[in-house]
Amino acid sequence: MTTASATPLIAVSELAARYGHIHALHPTSLYVAPGEFVTILGPNGAGKTTLLRAITRLIASSGHITFNGRDVTGLKTHQLAELGIIMAPEGRGLFGDMTVRENLVLGAFKAKPGELSGRLDKVFTLFPRLHERLDQIASSMSGGEQQMLAVGRALMADPKLLILDEPSLGLAPRVASEILSTLGLLNKEGLGILLVEQKAPLALKLAQRVYILSSGSIQAELPTNQIKSYHDLARYYFH
């Protein structure tokens, strides 16, 4: 592993998880350097979602996790969130019966009252559409708007590391690339991002480094500038 000289933002070692008797994730190690944009690619059913759920401790998992050099292995999901590890989960995880405003405010659950308006303004700059829909019920919005809300809500928590699970799922290509380019913008401001995606080109444009996950373990780790054409990747999909 080409460990960066600086302390990684997050480093996961030998993380493994199982559902009952099924090994959904074989021991896996990966890291994200501060300010880095890392993408995990892999076909359907490769264990990408399981990996993210194991990192955020939504499922019981073995292995070690350090965050900013600190051992956070024993912490629970909400404690990791307090440290700044924020995930927008698969399927967006919105509070569907609540308004856009309520969803956003809940994102800043740990914020001090004074910080709220500043964070809201920042989210509205990135996603002006959320500002227009402030009092709409979340579940009544279009898929793209819901995904914006999911990302916006995660940003309200002031993440140090933003984890996203297939934000493009079910979205029209134009909307998906709009959301992903916003992520690129955030990364340029120094936010560490770990993105799981199935559709390669969008994610490759943004990421500095790519892990390829298949059958529950990491098959390859590549800097994106070494991927010459998407046909290099296609073999992981079509063999």
Added chain:
Amino acid sequence: MTLLKVRNLTKRFDGLIANKDINLDVPEGSLFAVIGPNGAGKTTFFSMISGFLPSTAGTIEFDGHDITRKPQDQIAALGLIRTFQLVQLFKGMSVAENVEVGCHLRTKGGVASALFRPSWFYQQETEVRDRARELLDFVGLSAQSEQDADLLPYGQRRLLEMARALAAKPRLLLLDEPAAGLNTQETDALALVIQKINAQGTTVLLIEHDMALVTRIAQRIAVLDFGRKIAEGTPDEIKQHPDVIAAYLGVEEAEHA
């Protein structure tokens, strides 16, 4: 001869269109695959065919019978048997018993015969057990036949579910992402079993995202994306199809290619 005939099948959930005007003809005896990326509507499509989800519009015809919106057990009785993406084994029953349940449609008897046990009861039980043994042999699980089904490793659960479905002697076997969560060896073992099933005359309709598996074993492939059928053809045609590559690798692929 066409065994399964799907016409303009459509499904809407609260305004969201999951399937839109899908047409499909599965010839008798074929090994047919439906592929597509995550969220393309494959499982919705499957659930409508097998009666687990009512369709919004369109018709489904199986072996000359109209099965649109028919209850699951009636569809199964016609010989259309499905498996599940999340394996639905019968917890608390042994591996062999799971397969014995599969014989339900091909056997008879209720409370009275169970209680009074006429001689045909014993004969039928023997047949059921023999059939289960045979099928477990076929998928390679005979060594585990007395184990609790929930103790099986994942790959073997898939095989068991398949053996169980075969016990119902299906005309058409629907397999919902049979390779999901399997490792390479398990996938290979599974591919062999599917090919053997097909070679013995059972029509197989397979939903799968593992392109490698599908292109290897399927005779014909249909591709779904955003709930629509975007392509259909032989594996080689599908591999070259620009829309298919775009659907799997993303929209900009077309520019790069």
Added chain:
Amino acid sequence: MPSSVELIQSLINGVGIGLVYGLVAIGFSVIYNASGIVNFAQGVFVMLGGMFAHTLLTTLGIPIWLSAIVSTIAVAGVGILVQILIITPMWVRKAPLFAIILATLAIQLLIEQIIIITLGDQPRTFPSFTPGGPLKIGEIALGYQLFWILGCGALMVYALTQFFNRTRMGRALRACSQNAEAAALLGIPVNRMLMLSFALSAALGAVAGILITPTQYTAYSVGGPFGINGFIAAIIGGFGSAPAALIGGIVLGVVQSGAIVFFGAGFKNVVALTVLLIVLLFFPNGLFGGLAKKA
């Protein structure tokens, strides 16, 4: 046929007791929404509220308003204990549904027996919060306590609605009920929220018990009937919002009171349970559809 005065009188009483059912129903919904558990022991919180308040009031001579507050807090504490000691351990061990239901029934049995041993098995009551009455409107008599029930009930529902919609904790609790995983990913401590939901629903039960005791009586055994009626009210209301549960309670209270007039006191539960079955079979999502959203 009953006279119209008799009928109106009983319907008014029905509204009073219905409000109490409604409070219990809200208690059911709060826990169910936060955890998916139906706490069949909800009724004992009603019983404990009345018993504690009575003890503080008559044995220790503490004024009624202070007795009420102290008892409510104490019962909320009992609720938290139930959650920490029994519900969470079973939850963590993935106990089957029937085991959890059986456990909540056992909790009811246990608490009832502890009350018999410590406070005795005699029914008891305490006077209406304000002396005097009843207020006469023509031939119809309205006890002062009825106004307390109406006032406090309305106040509680208002306060709850404000809590759920306006406060950080209330919103977090709603968030947990809609998507506990997403809530945890935003830093909301889900288990502590579950504890809060037990405290809240126990407190609601206690308030209901304190309010209703002056109009009838309390004893170790009143928990069962209140729990069942509260659950029926929750089903009618559809486990959704606090106002819906309250309306469910009032519907039930009025129907029961009417049934007493027409069929006699003995059949009030038969009528209530028949209402429950009808609602379950014909409106599986509750009259206000709250359950549909959970599914």
Added chain:
Amino acid sequence: MTSPAITSTRPTIKFDRISVILWIGAAVLFAGVFAYGGYLITVMQLAMIYGVFCIGLNFFMGYTGQASFGQNAFAAIGGYGTAILCVQYNMEPVLALVTSMVVAGVAALVVGYPTLRLRGHYLAMATFALGLITYDISVQWTSLTQGYMGYAGIPPLGIGSYTIEDERMKLVCLTVLALIGLWISQRLRNSRFGRALRAISGSEPGAAALGIKISRYKLIAFVIAALYASASGSLFAHTVGFISPEVFGLHMVVVTFTMLYVGGVGTIAGPLVGAIVASLLPEIVRSTGRFQDVAYAAILLLMLIFAPKGLYAVGDLFRSRKVDKPETRA
């Protein structure tokens, strides 16, 4: 009938070490109770009666995987049917028992058809309501049930002029009946019918995909459970000679669920084992005097917390999986 098929039929009872110890224990217990006599005989009589109830409950909950908190309603039909037919109409006890079972079965069919569409908590609650309604009716419909007073002077079981009066003989008779009940339930379990029920319990979608008519099978299982409940209600009436609404009240629900839980839901001998153990438990905690019920509830809660899947599941921890293959050991 000793065809090869019979020898290859899967054994209904697994002869592993724990089962053997259990059966020996039961035999010793019975011998002891028999010799000691007195109050323990009554305890064991009741255990057998509850055992019959639990075998039926196990059929519905354990094999079919559906929760019913209202089987006491059918026990009440059995108990009151027997009492009314015997006391008011001088019917033969056995005939009264069978007639009541028919009534209970029809009632289950009528009630179960709409109710069994519900699932989980809602099925539990709806059935719970059925039990409570039956209780209230048995209290209120005094012209039929004599209200709280109940029925006394119900004759003991017997045929014609021969009646079983001796307490020891009653126990033997009840034990034989309970074992026959268990045997019948085993025959039903180990058949195409029983397999379909257990498949429904394991996975409803899986069962439906194989052509099993789920609602019909659930309804049949519900009726069978009601027949057992009714029989146990009648047996109670004949054995004790007296019934009142309290006998079939909420208490019966908690007690029978405890028994089934203790014995192990879905296991073969669980209902009977649980009925015996849970009947003896209050006798053991009786020494705690007025804390008896507290102790009972506390023990139950501790068991539920630490062995949420039943005490049988604790036994499973000590059981080697290979022992599940009796044929190779024989």
